[in-house]
Amino acid sequence: MIKNKKLMMALSFTLGTALLVSTAFADIMSTSGYEHLKQAIKYTSKSCSQDLENFTVQTSITLKNNNNVLFTSIQTDKYDNVSGATEHKSSSNYCNGITSINNSYSDKKCNIWYNSWNDTYQVYEYENERERTQFEDIFEDDEMKDVEKIIDAAVGNLKDYVIVENNADGSKEFSGSLADAQIPALVNAISSFAFKRAIPDLGVEMGKLFPKIQNDVYIKMVTGKATVNKDGILERIYGSGIMSGKDDTGTSHDLTLEVLIRIYDINSTVVTKPDLNGKNIERRYENSELDMLIDQKYIGKYKQDIVIVKDNAFTKIGERIIVIDNIDDKYVSGKYSETYKEEYAEYAKDKWEFDFNVVINENGMTQFEHIIDDNNTIIVNIVFISDTGGIYFHINPKTMHSLRKINFNSDFIRVFED
Template sequence: MKLSKKSVTVLSFTIGACLFVSTAFADTLLGSGYDRLKGSVKNTATLMEKDLKNYTIETLYTLKDNDQTLLQSSSTQKMDMEKQMQEDNTATKTAKGETTSRYTYSDKKQSVYKNGTDNTYYVTEYPANVNRKGPAEFNNPFKEKGAQEIEKIVDAVVGGLKDYVQVEEGQNGGKVYAGSLSEAQVPALMNAVSSFGIKQMLNKDKGFPDIESDVFVKKVVGSAVENKAGYLENITGDITLSGKDKNGTEHNLNLNIMVKLSEIGNTKIAAPDLTGANVEKVNYSGGFSSKYVGTYKNNIVMEKDGKFVKIGERTVEITSVDDGKVTGKYSETVNPGYESQYPDKDAFDFEYNPSTSTTFTYKNEKGEQKNGSIHQSNSGKIYFEMNIEIINENSYRSEFKPYYDGEFNRTFE
């Protein structure tokens, strides 16, 4: 079972809100715990972005339903900003006991990927003249687009709970933030946000209970440890929600997350030794060359009155392939009389550089920014994907438009 991008976003927001709420409780002699914690989170993000030479992040999150584990995931990520090296080991276990794992390594010269169910290491080597983005970069979430608006939402959710804070002096000059909320202390706004978020997350993924009604927060517990340097070393959040499925069965959902930042300045990363291993080389350019320049088309087909009917046409024009970078145009036309069946016709230019990203960005007919991708298929064919949702750096999924077909044939007119 994989979490979609929307689910991961909701999960992250819920955890973040719970952490702020559960640790940001009232003025003490040290001042507002909420404001101090938020300042520490921002300072930690800034240090990870600019000042920390190398570090290790360990993450564990567990989602349970009535004490049955639905999903558990653990990750150890090592970052070296100076040498531009990154290594990530992730393992996930589902309610059925199915376990998946993933290993990735990346530096300026190569990237290595291995899925736990596959004994093959997929290796991509990058020429020295390729302007590849550094693999070890931390994107500060507080500098992302819309971050200030999200912060205001979290502030609104916290509301009067700032009056409940516990802040204590920790060891070696640090601070400890800790707190908890019972069901009676949870404000209506937090219940509303959590209810919406948890239903969106659960109902988007198969295997999770279909929660429909009476969703509320029963308990929130959280803690964070800040060292004397002013950044967070340990974060723990725990939230319990209750809700009913369509049959009226009550579910108690518990979400627990633990994050640890460690080995600062002492994290060691080395390229994997692949001697004797099953290795498959992957072309950094995705295999595109000038022979792919040309026009590719397929039909927009719908079923009507028990028959297949062509209602329009899709066109991908690859205008150039230069050092692996693919540029081109995408467009759709709809036959007269079928406009109501296919009202949203996309048309955009694209630039795909596989040496820096697995996807390209474009704007759809509504002006919304989306992700797409292009791959080779059989001789004289390509595969063109749209509306991609990024799950993580190694996986994604597509939400296809109506009647969509991603395989395009070369025209030789």
């Protein structure tokens, strides 16, 4: 899997996403058409990273099972390479009625995240301006170079399935499609694998909604369209694939994945910082002195009550525990666990427990991913609080809420032995 999670559909856009989409229909390209499109993707990635002053990227995703919509998502990302600011807004809707909304803003002085679960803005402020890369050229990544070689090999000698139209204004239109009989076995295997691996990145709810396709898996149909403007920038790329297969009961499923990516408002995008007047705010500050950075004084035990609302009253049903075992100049290691009262044992069946050993970044913070199961991955941020001796252990709250239906607060207090 690509190290940079921005490549995946869950949904931060990079042009790596476009390349992943193209794996579903790179097969339809003649050598000339495929090479032209690939070069346009690579040039666009480089331009977004280095040359364009600002731009907007919008990614739309739809997943269907036998024509029933399981999931839809729209994500809009605005980049300003001059000011160093980015703005992110996304909305995901699942067929079980759950909606996930994520908004964030970042510049050289601060990061702001909106937590729709408790209607709170989480603000992290830096003492000095940061040097930061707005948009990474994903083709500079060594793993992406390997992915490119795999895609090139998969295309093989497939020809005559693409229409490349040169418009009068200098732009190009690419389109094509393939049915199952036209798709080589290697391409089918790679596309099926990529399709199944992409599903978990659509969100934790897909683990419950997505049928477990196990037998007779093949790509039934792929289609693709792309538009490259006169300046060589990829403005629009669309990919659609139908994967057919049977679940463990023998029931047949046709799973349709559609992805549309647009780049627009080039050099006319305005990134807007959220107006926090009158809002609920949780504020964190970068430590300004080296001796305030995390050290071994944070080794110890931290806890947080697990609370539910029962009979119109708040009721404690257990505790979340974090034990920090070791801290050195590079790493923090410890363990997260949960305990529940005996009378609330039904909540314990999904309890989490995991160890972590993560790198401390230059801001004295840590971030890591943890796989809960085959379909669910959480992202954890740890911030050590200098004035209270507590820690801020932030597990993606929308993930926690949609998966477990239990309120989660990111603040953990130190447990002192008497």
